[in-house]
Amino acid sequence: MHSRLFVIALLTVLCIGCSAKEDKRSFKPVSEFTKAEKMDEKEFWKIIDYSYNAAKGNLDLQNEIIVKKLSAYAPEEIINFEIILCKKLIEANNYKILAANKIIDAYVSDDGFLYFRLWLISLGRETFEQTIKNPDYLAGVVDNGVVPDFEHLLYVSTQAYKNKTGKQQEDDSFPRDVAFNKGLNYDLGGPAITGNDWKEDELPKLYPKLWEKFN
Secondary structure, X not given: OHHHHHHHHHHHHHHHHHHHHOOOOOOOOOOOOXXXXXXXXXXXXXXXXXXXXXXXXXXXXXXXXXXXXXXXXXXXXHHHXXXXXXXXXXXXXXXXXXXXXXXXXXOOOHHHHHHHHHHHHHOOHHHHHHHHHOHHHHHHOOOOOOOOOOHHHHHHHXXXXXXXXXXXXXXXXXXXXXXHHOOOOOOOOOOOOEOOOOOHHHHHHHOHHHHHHHO
């Protein structure tokens, strides 16, 4: 009986150790979040960075944090958050980012690439901007086994807008509709992907650090 309990305890310790190693990213300490009145790009990234560091890799928790923080803003500022998000999704619609998606996920699809770009945004301003310049930057940020998908980020503005206004039935006053009517379509029918196309056998040379880590 004692030996059995010892084995169970040992396995528990080992499992805890494994779980701790699943995410080796370094997260910055979070201080009290203080919102500004206006939603500009700086404020947008402040929310994303805060949620990323506070959630420590838990995307469900990060989603909750973003919705909670965003719900404190005026309705027009929640709309501005959505507008900035759409602009960032369009900015990341690039063959370089598609290559990172291919290397990490081993396959690409229209929906998958959209969710990948949302995930990239969720990693924060520095990671997003450095990855736009060179996807190899991600090799030093994320680990094997990561699931690069943050579909829920598509809906944070809608939920926050509902929380703030009390309106539950979506209409053309909602953030996504406003952004779409401004020409910010990040999905099918939106702007074509930019940059230089690649062939799969070129990826090891194009992004050697990312290729080595995920292959």
